[in-house]
Amino acid sequence: MPTVQAPARGWHSEAARSLCAEYGTEDPARAILAAAALLVAESGLKRPAQNLDLLASLQDILGIERIVMSDAGRLLPTPRGLVVQVNAGDTAGRQNFSACHEISHTLVPSYCAAPGARVDATTGMYGEDREEEFFCDLGASELLMPSAEFGDALAARGLTVAAISPLAEEFGASLEAAAIKCIRVAAAPAGVIVWEPKLKPTQIRDVSAPCLFGPDEIPGPPEKLRIKFACCGAGLKGHFFPRDKSIDDESLIQRSYNEGWVVCGEQELPTGRGPAAFYTESQAFDFRRGEGWERKVITLFFPAGGAAAG
Numbered sequence: 001m002p003t004v005q006a007p008a009r010g011w012h013s014e015a016a017r018s019l020c021a022e023y024g025t026e027d028p029a030r031a032i033l034a035a036a037a038l039l040v041a042e043s044g045l046k047r048p049a050q051n052l053d054l055l056a057s058l059q060d061i062l063g064i065e066r067i068v069m070s071d072a073g074r075l076l077p078t079p080r081g082l083v084v085q086v087n088a089g090d091t092a093g094r095q096n097f098s099a100c101h102e103i104s105h106t107l108v109p110s111y112c113a114a115p116g117a118r119v120d121a122t123t124g125m126y127g128e129d130r131e132e133e134f135f136c137d138l139g140a141s142e143l144l145m146p147s148a149e150f151g152d153a154l155a156a157r158g159l160t161v162a163a164i165s166p167l168a169e170e171f172g173a174s175l176e177a178a179a180i181k182c183i184r185v186a187a188a189p190a191g192v193i194v195w196e197p198k199l200k201p202t203q204i205r206d207v208s209a210p211c212l213f214g215p216d217e218i219p220g221p222p223e224k225l226r227i228k229f230a231c232c233g234a235g236l237k238g239h240f241f242p243r244d245k246s247i248d249d250e251s252l253i254q255r256s257y258n259e260g261w262v263v264c265g266e267q268e269l270p271t272g273r274g275p276a277a278f279y280t281e282s283q284a285f286d287f288r289r290g291e292g293w294e295r296k297v298i299t300l301f302f303p304a305g306g307a308a309a310g
């Protein structure tokens with residue numbers, strides 16, 4: 001009789017417990033990745049974005065509806081069965097990721113035992129403290145960008161910042177999701193940071209506070225490029241990049257933002273333990289936001305002294 005595994009210390013949810021028991025591991029993250037890989041294998045799809053309805057149907061989901069709503073995604077029980085809804089206003093890559101996140105809920109045995117509504121204001125940004133949601137983000141990444149297929153495609157192109165956009169396109173993923181996947185499957189020690197122009201959280205509070213003077217009389221503080229999120233792959237795990245830390249105006253990252261293209265070279269980055277030098281490759285991208293566009297920079301970084309490895 002197989003041994004029923006319990007989650008390693010640090011995981012507390014019923015979702016973690018049920019995943020570990022089902023897949024015979026004490027690592028629920030590994031379990032959800034295995035579950036997602038099995039589903040992709042069952043579908044026979046090499047690029048699952050080409051037929052997410054097939055993945056959904058294999059999980060007894062009636063369909064994927066694209067509707068106007070404020071949430072990124074929802075999984076809803078109806079009298080006829082489960083339905084996935086994604087935000088029609090999101091980019092195709094984000095819709096695909098949200099659909100895969102909702103499908104991933106059905107890979108969690110504790111969800112299947114008591115299926116209820118799941119409403120995700122956003123997907124792809126859950127931390128480990130929201131255990132079921134975090135597992136579903138991991139599952140979504142594996143469903144949309146199967147590691148073996150993605151690893152082959154990445155190896156063919158080489159790990160450079162210029163590879164992110166074609167890989168995102170090929171797998172029907174967002175640039176940010178594809179960038180994180182590159183770091184997770186890469187053999188070389190590497191990390192990714194996404195920068196966006198914004199005020200410091202304390203400045204946002206100051207600007208929104210009531211003021212006797214109009215914005216023309218006292219101009220607000222200028223926005224700076226700040227860390228939206230960072231992800232370190234194996235080999236750079238000791239590093240931590242605090243959210244909202246800024247980079248100075250003379251940096252290669254700012255140059256990439258200003259010029260709108262790829263800028264490479266050694267650059268100090270703001271880690272949790274102070275500035276540290278890395279070899280960086282930064283590319284500016286214009287992202288759709290509502291009716292307009294906003295520019296962000298994606299930086300791949302590698303240990304200083306060594307250029308990007310394949």
Ligand SMILES: [Zn+2]
Nearest residue numbers: 118120133136
């Ligand atoms: Zn969710």
